[in-house]
Amino acid sequence: MKQGYDFFTDxxxxxxxxxxxxxTSYGAIAAYLGSKRGARMVGWAMSSGYTEHGLxxxxxxxxxxxxxxxHLFETPTTMQERLESEGVEVKDxxxxxxxxxxxDPEKELS
DNA sequence: CGGCTGACGAAAA
DNA sequence: CTTTTCGCCAGCC
Numbered sequence: 374m375k376q377g378y379d380f381f382t383d384x385x386x387x388x389x390x391x392x393x394x395x396x397t398s399y400g401a402i403a404a405y406l407g408s409k410r411g412a413r414m415v416g417w418a419m420s421s422g423y424t425e426h427g428l429x430x431x432x433x434x435x436x437x438x439x440x441x442x443x444h445l446f447e448t449p450t451t452m453q454e455r456l457e458s459e460g461v462e463v464k465d466x467x468x469x470x471x472x473x474x475x476x477d478p479e480k481e482l483s
Numbered sequence: 484c485g486g487c488t489g490a491c492g493a494a495a496a
Numbered sequence: 497c498t499t500t501t502c503g504c505c506a507g508c509c
Contacts, residue, residue: 410504414505417489
């Protein structure tokens with residue numbers, strides 16, 4: 374349990390623990406942090422320093438498994454290519470078999 | 484301090 | 497299916 378840090382730190386810490394070939398959602402992270410409605414803060418926190426912290430941001434998508442953040446990467450295809458490279462099926466900016474790739478921090482991380 | 488914004492989410496229409 | 501609305505909360509102007 375990581376608590377006692379800033380919201381950012383908590384987000385970064387969880388994202389870093391996402392295993393390759395898996396992905397989680399902003400809402401799941403927010404819920405894990407205690408603010409289940411603070412999903413926006415999660416994405417915002419990452420956009421604020423994902424590149425600085427070397428976070429695997431491509432492994433964090435929205436609840437629908439959509440690569441909503443690809444427009445922030447170097448190219449609109451970077452996120453998808455990176456996920457596919459890790460074994461995740463992505464089609465039209467959306468993860469296929471999302472429920473099977475979904476990595477829930479509350480469940481996997483305890 | 485007030486208002487706006489945002490890689491979201493869920494519900495309502 | 498689309499569009500709207502509300503909630504959440506930190507950062508910025």
